Amino acid sequence: MDTAGGGERVREGYAVDGDERVRRWRMVLGGEGADGTGCSLTGTDLAVDAALTALYGSGGNPAGAGAGGGRGRSAGLGASAPSMARWLGDIRTYFPSSVVQIMQRDAIDRLGLATLLLEPEMLEAVEADVHLVGTLLSLGKAMPETTRETARAVVRKVVADLERRxxxxxxxxxxxxxxRAARVSRPRHRDIDWDRTIRANLKNYLPEFGTVVPERLIGYGRAxxxxxxxxxxxxxxxxxxxxxxxxxxxxxxxxxxxxxxxxxxxxxxxxxxxxxxxxxxxxxxxxxxxxxxxxxxxxxxxxxxxxxxxxxxxxxxxxxxxxxxxxxxxxxxxxxxxxxxxxxxxxxxxxxxxxxxxxxxxxxxxxxxxxxxxxxxxxxxxxxxxxxxxxxxxxxxxxx
Missing domain, CATH: 3.40.50.410 (von Willebrand factor, type A domain)
Structure with missing residues (x-):
């Protein structure tokens, strides 16, 4: 809600002043000329904006990410493997792992990142997940021998994480x-599993006789x-x-x-x-x-x-x-x-x-x-x- 005369908005218990709201809108809108914020970014905000600009714009490339500049949102490949590797390092610095994986997927789709994954230094820079493994497998025989062992290491890491989970x-x-599938429901006398049978029939206990009436017999599992x-x-x-x-x-x-x-x-x-x-x-x-x-x-x-x-x-x-x-x-x-x-x-x-x-x-x-x-x-x-x-x-x- 808005507080009277204070220029602040209280949301979920946090007070956000007007300058902070403008900064956030600037990060969302990307600094195009018509964004209307008039806000300039510095420090970490500038680096984060450059990483986003490299991916979600209309004509630049990841080579400029990390270098600052606050250009309008622009995307494209046009980057060497080292420049792309730096961009991958930037997004791992500024965003949580779950967001990094989404951005990598978008980079594969929008920037042709799959081509650069054929180079070992690129594979060492990416955040490994199931979708990256799928991309590597789709490259198949196009993958050079120098990259194959690095790719196997990436795939093995993802597989090991999945197995642990x-x-x-x-x-x-x-x-x-x-x-349960192996149990016999109509066993012969010598095949009755008395422990399981008693537990299954405890509701039929007769205190006056001190005994359990076994309505359902459970046999030992078959070999x-x-x-x-x-x-x-x-x-x-x-x-x-x-x-x-x-x-x-x-x-x-x-x-x-x-x-x-x-x-x-x-x-x-x-x-x-x-x-x-x-x-x-x-x-x-x-x-x-x-x-x-x-x-x-x-x-x-x-x-x-x-x-x-x-x-x-x-x-x-x-x-x-x-x-x-x-x-x-x-x-x-x-x-x-x-x-x-x-x-x-x-x-x-x-x-x-x-x-x-x-x-x-x-x-x-x-x-x-x-x-x-x-x-x-x-x-x-x-x-x-x-x-x-x-x-x-x-x-x-x-x-x-």
Whole structure:
């Protein structure tokens, strides 16, 4: 609210004087001639404004960032790798990590930063995140040998951070689901797990008789070999799915580390590549992908279907935006055939924190009609989705 006669605005408990308001508006508007502020910047404000000017304007370049000048907002490439590296250093100095990552993404889109990422000194300057990994993977064979090892180090750092965030919860969630799926609900007498049976029936305790009436018997889990689940991750490696490919590679490695799950990882565009033998190192998996190109979902599912040996114990996870370049009707028939054989089929439009991407709504509706709802899934939700699929219960589909 405005305080009477004081020229101050009190917002969220802080008093902001008129000069400070003008300074903030100047930072927002960028100093164009018509911004109307008449405010000049100095010190850190000038450096921050130069970094923003380099990216979000209409005709300059990042080479001028960090040097001051307060020019009108202007953007463009026209910068050497050292100048761009200095700009990357500036934004890491003046902005928090989450903002730096957004600005880097914008620089890749607006300034052609992807080209300069082919140089090692540039890679050492950037803030590593999932989107940067996707950009590096999309560069593929264009990346010179001198840059490849630096790129692998960047990718390994991001993968290690994701594993630390996701592995423990994934293993604990799926271990519980596998244990529940293995329990026998109608055991023979010698197979009754009395400890679990008593706990499950405590509500039926009869104090006058000092006993529990076991309405529901719980048996010991079947031998591990007889309940080992098979999980097939089938991943669309078109360019728009980059973040999903990164997360899927990490989850694939985590699943492969669990003895009770046999994991297969398949990536596809118009061809199909089985990367299962590289699952011990998700970085190798990622460098084995080829982001971009067409899409043939039907062909990929045909390959996955041919590798299924125990349908009733198999979960197939298709991660794709569903833009099918192959035979649509054959794809849907294949999904229906897998489900009829006992396979649990899951369709994820994305496996990332970015929300629902653009996707083929007609194909998504057709899958939903088959009982396989297609939805975007965050990495944090993925363990719950897999647990539900393993236990053959409804999937925790997020609200649209």
């Amino acid at each position: 996701l592995a423990t919860r994934t293993v604990s969630t799926l271990t519980g689901a596998l244990d 591990a070999g007889s309940v080992r689940k098979e999980v097939v991750l089938c991943i669309d490696q078109s360019g728009s799915m980059a973040a999903s490919v990164v997360h899927a590679a990490v989850f694939g490695a985590v699943l492969a580390s669990m003895r009770s799950i046999a994991t297969r990882l398949v990536v596809f565009d118009t061809s199909v590549v089985d990367l299962t033998d590289q699952l011990d190192d998700p970085v190798d998996v990622l460098f084995g992908t080829r982001l971009g190109g067409g899409t043939d979902i039907n062909r990929a599912l045909a390959y996955c279907q041919s590798r299924i040996t125990r349908p009733a114990d198999t979960v197939v996870v298709l991660i794709s935006d569903l833009y099918e370049g192959g035979i649509r009707d054959e794809m849907l028939k294949r999904v229906a055939a897998m489900q009829a054989s006992g396979v649990q089929f899951v369709a994820l439009l994305a496996l990332s924190d970015e929300g629902t991407p653009a996707y083929d709504r007609e194909h998504a509706a057709a899958l939903a009609a088959l009982g396989a709802p297609a939805f975007a899934c965050t990495p944090d939700l993925f363990p719950e989705v897999m647990a539900a699929a393993i236990e053959k219960r409804p999937l925790p589909v997020p609200d649209p």
